[in-house]
Amino acid sequence: MVTTIRRGLFAALAGFAVLLCLCYTGLAVVISYVTEDMLVQRLLEREAAAITTRVRQQGVAAASGSDLITVYRDYGALPAPVRQQFLSSAPRAEVFTSTGQHYHVMALALENAGKPMRWYLLADVAPLLVVSRLVQEVGGVLIGVALALVGLALLLAWLLARRLVLPLQTLAQEARALTPEHPPRFSARERPDEIGFLARRLETTFIELQTALQREQAFARDVSHELRTPLTLMRNTLALASSRPLLLEEQAQLQQGTDELSNTVELLFALARAEQIAVDTVELRGCIEQCLLRLLEEHRWDASLLALDLPQRLPVRGHRQLVNLLLNNCLTNALFHGGPACQLTMSVEQGCLSIHNTVPVGQAVRVRGFSHGQLLLARLAQVMQWEIRFYPGTADYRVDIVPIMAA
Numbered sequence: 001m002v003t004t005i006r007r008g009l010f011a012a013l014a015g016f017a018v019l020l021c022l023c024y025t026g027l028a029v030v031i032s033y034v035t036e037d038m039l040v041q042r043l044l045e046r047e048a049a050a051i052t053t054r055v056r057q058q059g060v061a062a063a064s065g066s067d068l069i070t071v072y073r074d075y076g077a078l079p080a081p082v083r084q085q086f087l088s089s090a091p092r093a094e095v096f097t098s099t100g101q102h103y104h105v106m107a108l109a110l111e112n113a114g115k116p117m118r119w120y121l122l123a124d125v126a127p128l129l130v131v132s133r134l135v136q137e138v139g140g141v142l143i144g145v146a147l148a149l150v151g152l153a154l155l156l157a158w159l160l161a162r163r164l165v166l167p168l169q170t171l172a173q174e175a176r177a178l179t180p181e182h183p184p185r186f187s188a189r190e191r192p193d194e195i196g197f198l199a200r201r202l203e204t205t206f207i208e209l210q211t212a213l214q215r216e217q218a219f220a221r222d223v224s225h226e227l228r229t230p231l232t233l234m235r236n237t238l239a240l241a242s243s244r245p246l247l248l249e250e251q252a253q254l255q256q257g258t259d260e261l262s263n264t265v266e267l268l269f270a271l272a273r274a275e276q277i278a279v280d281t282v283e284l285r286g287c288i289e290q291c292l293l294r295l296l297e298e299h300r301w302d303a304s305l306l307a308l309d310l311p312q313r314l315p316v317r318g319h320r321q322l323v324n325l326l327l328n329n330c331l332t333n334a335l336f337h338g339g340p341a342c343q344l345t346m347s348v349e350q351g352c353l354s355i356h357n358t359v360p361v362g363q364a365v366r367v368r369g370f371s372h373g374q375l376l377l378a379r380l381a382q383v384m385q386w387e388i389r390f391y392p393g394t395a396d397y398r399v400d401i402v403p404i405m406a407a
Contacts, residue, residue, distance in 0.1 A: 005168060010161035017153035025146060032131045040125045044106040047121055055110050072120040102126050167195045175202060180210060279384060281406045282323055284314040288346065291327040301340050309347035315406035318384040326380050330355050330399050337397045353401040
């Protein structure tokens with residue numbers, strides 16, 4: 001049998017209700033019997049006080065003023081069943097007989113003319129036993145009422161358990177129905193109690209898991225698409241090297257493939273760590289200048305072919321490492337498509353950075369990776385919530401980057 005929270009809570013509440021009913025029933029019975037005994041004891045004490053007063057004032061004994069109490073001046077005069085259970089030296093006792101009589105005995109120490117006396121008050125309390133008579137006359141009704149109250153307590157325990165556990169059951173059903181394709185949405189997320197906190201934490205955790213899974217899938221897809229082309233070129237070039245020495249152009253292709261692999265791997269790891277990168281204010285002009293200096297150092301390119309139209313300050317919202325990767329790849333692609341003699345223009349207009357390079361007439365179209373690496377650059381910009389657009393042409397190539405401007 002499957003144990004559920006609802007069933008366990010109902011068992012706990014029902015057990016507590018039944019135990020409470022039994023405890024209060026037992027307490028009521030004990031109080032009834034104690035009250036009955038205290039009443040009889042009070043009657044005996046009042047009668048003993050009256051007899052003591054009369055003996056002291058009149059010097060003679062008088063009969064009891066109650067028809068329930070009998071005064072005995074000698075222990076031997078007591079009924080035999082009483083003597084069997086009551087010692088002459090005992091102060092008081094309660095005697096039960098097999099014939100149905102119920103006695104309360106109290107010893108009374110008196111003094112008359114300087115002589116001590118010991119009398120005994122015997123009360124036949126059978127007419128006063130209300131509790132036992134009540135049980136005999138209305139015991140069935142009391143048992144029926146007790147069972148009805150227990151049933152009501154069980155019903156309330158079931159309703160209370162159902163009401164308390166229902167939000168948890170709903171949360172469990174919604175969690176069980178979650179799929180990786182759909183974003184989570186728990187109905188209890190607006191509750192101000194612990195269940196609402198749990199729903200919000202589950203939502204956040206599941207979204208993070210979905211994001212991690214999507215990032216892993218994207219990483220595997222990017223590795224498959226972006227690394228396949230340079231690896232194929234390098235493998236083919238190396239296959240030719242076994243039969244003849246490599247030409248300068250083939251060596252350049254190997255170097256190009258190595259650079260492309262290194263650059264692609266750097267991009268992939270940057271995207272894989274994107275969720276750990278904090279967005280901050282970055283000076284875009286400084287990043288552009290740094291990337292241009294790196295471009296001039298690593299490539300044989302005439303700096304006189306560069307034209308810049310940038311403002312003095314260009315603060316944007318992003319991450320410096322990702323911004324540098326994005327700019328480096330865009331500039332490297334510009335030289336790749338335009339060649340060493342291309343003219344490169346960088347300008348900013350209405351918050352849009354344009355990178356424009358010329359393509360020599362008659363130059364063969366160059367293919368570099370999957371969609372020329374545009375997919376990775378688009379995802380890199382998306383991480384910083386930027387926009388990037390590519391405009392390839394036969395005579396020129398332009399990339400527009402729209403960053404988030406800082407205040």
